[in-house]
Amino acid sequence: MLKIFIFEPSDNVGAYWVRDSCEALKELGNKIEVVKLVSTGKPLIEILKRLKEFAPNLIFTINHIGLIPEFVEVVNRMSLPVASWFVDDPFRYLSPEIVIQNCIIFSCDKFYIQRLKDFGFKRVYYLPGATNPKVFKPIRLTQEEKERFCCNISFVGNSIYHAYATYKKYHEWIADPKTQRTIEEVLRLQKENHLLDISDILEETQRTHNCLLYYPGLEQIESVKICLEFAAMSLYRKKIIESVANLGLKLFGDDGWCTLLDGKIDLQREIDYRTELPKLYNASKINLNITKTQLKTTINQRVFDVAACKSFLLTDYRRDLGSLFEVGNEVVYYKDERDLRHKIQHYLGHEDERTEIAQRAQCRVLKEHTFLHRMKEAFNIIRDFL
Template sequence: MDQNIVPNQPKFRGKMPRVLLLTSQYFIMGELVAAMERLGVPHRLLDLAAKEMDLQQFVELMTTTLAEFKPDVVLTVNHLGVDREGVLMSILNQLKVPLASWFVDNPHLILDAYNNLDAGRTILFTWDADTVESLADRGFEAVHHLPLGTDPHRFRPEGRPVDDALRARVSFVGNSMKKKTELRFVAARPSFLMVEKGFDIAEGFVEAEDHTVREYMRREWPQVLSDMDRLPRERALAFETYLTWLATCLYRRECIMRIMPYEPLLVGDDGWTELFKRVKGWRYHRELAYYDELPDFYLASDINFNCTSKQMKGACNQRVFDVPCCGAFLLTDHRDQIEDLFEPGREVVFYKDMDEIPALMDKYLNDAEARQRVAAAARKRVLAEHTYDHRVCAMLELLNQTIG
């Protein structure tokens, strides 16, 4: 395997906009800052999460920063740093500075919690192409598809030795969603009908072609949707999120049951110990730090297994980029958008049905050369097209087209 492939450094030929980044709470913000530094983008990070302030202090901080730095655009991830009451949008509108937000989780489960959204002056990037049309239907005039990526400066084949307890033929890294589901259920305080039908809705959504729970409920469970929409907005959103996370929990449980004969190592929250407490042969490890531990961990497994959250039906999650960037092998579930990113069979191996998992496991566990070929080809593709430097360049070009 060629581990010394040099990333294809993208070049930005347009005018470099000045970018004010809001809050470092989400991990991808660190990658964006690092990419902007490498590309020479004039930027400043304002970490609101580290500051406790009242409304007046917030307004003073924002107006002072905007006046001093004079950004062409304010950028956030998942709308973090944007207050739900619309104060920031009012300030930006007064100063005629557009807001750009890159959604790397379901935008509808986030935006529905906000008031005073100015769709005309907000530029949205979404990692899931399936949400572009629905966001445009909500009045957002500038919506662009921007997939996730990875940082080859962190995820590299030259991994450090890991503890023997982390070595495995097969591993899965991810959240069981069990506790997240329970918390959203409590926050929703659903009606009797919503409680009674909730599990059936989540189970049906796993296999449904609908992109969101709301779409599925509108088609199959209109009475329950009517009950949900009678709740206050925050409780309705909590119930919709509960159904999405429950569907993910059910789906991941079924997928992982297919790899249990291979004695997998499951890495994540302790919800796995509850879901599989009656199943023998598998191992559990606590969550690993994304930056400091995961890059080395991916290299310690023959097969890194992946089953994607049901918050996106067509998009690819972080592991699809991070694992091959390390030069490690990934077996993932099929997403409609994956074939636009990698060549099936040569750069990525996926299952379209859970029943395909055992045969693929047998094939690639017994063929180290095939694993290496796929991993090397995938890494080459990632370095050529799917780093955060590529994503920042694409974002800046789209911003220039939008704001001029």
């Protein structure tokens, strides 16, 4: 048995990853101490008091959350090992100033493995996403739930319109036409080639346009990269949603969709990840997936969650899809908007095919892709490290 000290972030998605991981770790016989990080912050002295009282063998975190410099300084003095599982772009969370002496890193995306090693981490391993089959499972819906959720196609997700709005302000602020054309090209290339890294696109575009964008410091250039990447993601999502809007789509998300789509779609309110999303997955003939740009080679959690519900999914392509599922037999992907429309029309007319694919996907997930599987994989590695 290990004693594991875990930070739970204040944002919902990160918190769910932590809770599902904790549930699996407890099931494996470990003792867990969870520190919830509220948005207003928790006093460091209180966190350190709980750390010393619990006396853990290991600190475990999602996306390095909670590892502020003052806490890391104490951890290094205590020679405590830290394991961090990045389920997003790691470089949105890492800081060169935070150096952990005993650290093991897991990334859900192989794209970042070598980059994390280049950053200075010696122990970096691939650990893809997973699902909690106690939450995501086949559900018998009430009549009221059927009326609310049943549809041909559903998509649940953020419009990311705030990033596009920020881009437009940045574009206007620049004023210089040559520089404006340069960032327009960066945005276009990222939207059309979302598997490419924004840093590579930015570097190449500045060279080909002979236009060096000026940044006062590292923090500013990283902010610009994030803005451009997410603005491109917003436009990519807009393009996909518009291409299938007339095929019986129900869209659930933030108010930014109304602005992004010029009010041309009947937007459903945002729904709760734990209590409502599994019902929607069960009620939808086709669940649509549009992966965020920062996941370059791996698949997101929706692919696992929908499969656990024994429901049908159409996802955009990622290279590691075929190493986690049998493509065509357990999961179906689309190449572009035309291919997506064609496949939606095909599978809406072939319920038997949808059902068979969904059944096989569920078998795969329950056999290989739950949080219990992931924690077993991770801690088989961690035990050799302790």
